[in-house]
Amino acid sequence: MPRTSEPKLISGNANLPLAKGIARRMSLHRGINVELVDTRVERFNDGEIFVEVFENVRGEDMFIIQPTSNPANDNLMELLIMADALRRSSAARVTAVLPYFGYARQDRRTKARTPITAKLVANMLVNTGIERVLTMDLHAAQIQGFFDIPVDNLYASPVFALDIQSHFKGRMDELMIVSPDVGGVARARELAKRVNAPLAIVDKRREKPGVIEEMTVIGNVEDKICLIVDDICDTAGTLCKAAEVLLEAGAKEVHSYITHGVMSGPAVERITNSVMKSLVITDTIAPTDAIKQAPNIRIVPTAPIFAQAILNIWNGTSVSSLFEGETLEPIYDGMYTPG
Template identity: 40%
Template sequence: MPERKIGICPQTELTCTFRKDTRACRELDFEYCKDFAVITGSANKPLAQEIAYILDAIIPTATNMFPDGETNVKIPESVRGKNVYIIQSGQPNPNDRVIETALMVDAADRASAKEITVIFSYFPYSRKDRKDESRVPISAAVMAKTLKNCGAKRILTIDLHAEQEQGFVDGPWDNLYSSYVLIPKIKEYVDNSVVVASPDAGGVPRVNFYAKMLRTTDIAVVPKIRNPQEGNVATSLGVLGNVKDRNVLLVDDIIDSAGTLVKAAVKLKTAGARSIIVAAPHALFSGKALENIANSPIEKILTTNSIEQKEKVLENPLVEVVSIAPLITSAICRVQSARSLDQLIIDTNGKNH
């Protein structure tokens, strides 16, 4: 098949030609196909390539670096009058990703794009969602306002650290859930006799959701205290719930140094858990995270490619990476054709709509 321009099929000049083995091919209505373009930043090119494969499209990278280290942005084709979708991840090097995304939004806005949607597979600075001590910023709010001020109409994220961040700006902000792709994979490892556990009290709503999807009523919590003066250092206090002789699914949203997860896993194992696997959509694996996990009771980590993973992660037998490309592709198609995103939520039977 010949190459197609971003958003336009080269065969008909009217409609995209989708691969027949994807969900997306049935979701984009004919009259909407011509007026959209998808571009990507430099943070997670493999994810963009997967989305391009599903769309049967070419998704160009719109950024490179000047010799002095400044970011250069140029959209390779006209986007005048089109809806533009910008795919980006907030890691690695979040400060670079922030300015890169802002410049792409500004470039699309100045190029007379009809509407700009920023898709962050991992939203940078999302853990700074409130003023938890004196003289500190609410960094997630600054991020969102920057995107809006540069010209973004819509923000689309995957598993925000705190859903109230959607209220930081006026206008549409859609937050989707990687459970769309994680739940089917989790079911390959556990059944409805599993205990779903959280490494902290704040994750209880997430645990309740996963328990409902897996059709179990058994949950556990490993509450912790965190000293804000010590950064990511947290202390687990114990286990609330019965895990003795049970398989445990430990659910979190972000794996950073893995200190919290490892401490929770040790507490769960001490309390009698038979086995422990982890599900978390965003895995940074900072510092000695992989070493910490290898020396813990954790038997498997299920995560996504919201952040581009290094070879040492992809080759690690304890880690399995599930792609969110089908989720993002379906979201693009539904936004483009003015259809509800509710259909991307897994129903109570754990099935994808």
């Protein structure tokens, strides 16, 4: 089917500010006004979700922007129902833009008689008629293999690297990148290479979920500015404890760079009262008012990188080019000035 004149964006209720931000960025890139497709996404009295698309989408290249964050089940059902509505309206192609892929932490069987829910969600998305997925920082990269359709997994590390080079200008030689657990070493090493900093690890022993028995720092962090790097901050218990352990080990300051700010329960209060000087998250999950008002939490935008990725997918050009800092600097329009 021939390519349509412009990509079309549609959004559920999960993160409307991000969807509108992506539309604004695409407007700048295209030199024309890009707006979200006029849609009604609402609930009946019994909680059932109803979707109605008010514009003609026949033959269009559609991009649904919908992170499956809290409430995960509602946002996932919105996504599936929107995809079904678009397929039944003869859209040429439907791409799911999932800035945050919920259920990703259930990517393997950790004990007997447990599900692999990430695979189940992948099956549901594919069976709905979605033909491509665009996401950011999957909890485990191998989740891409759960899909029988193309999956483009963007990384926050190039954006974080620009932020670090801007905010720690003149102090880059004091930095130490820290992984809060052994499983996140690959992610932390990637950022460490980008900012030319050494790597340390906080080894944690967990007897049961939510309870950390012991933490040990692997590496010399004395007199270093430690930057903890991870993909998800949920209740922030591990993060705050890791910051305390690093300071006890001689670190000068502790900051954190986390892609997805899930921030459940007491997370914001813990971060506010913690020894961390700052927590930097992205807006893949819509931040609450409490997050916005927290004095030591800062939010970096992902609309520029998602807008360019959508345009690259639509044009049939490389998405992996967005992994390079040189590509992102002009996309972020001087927001960060590398030191």
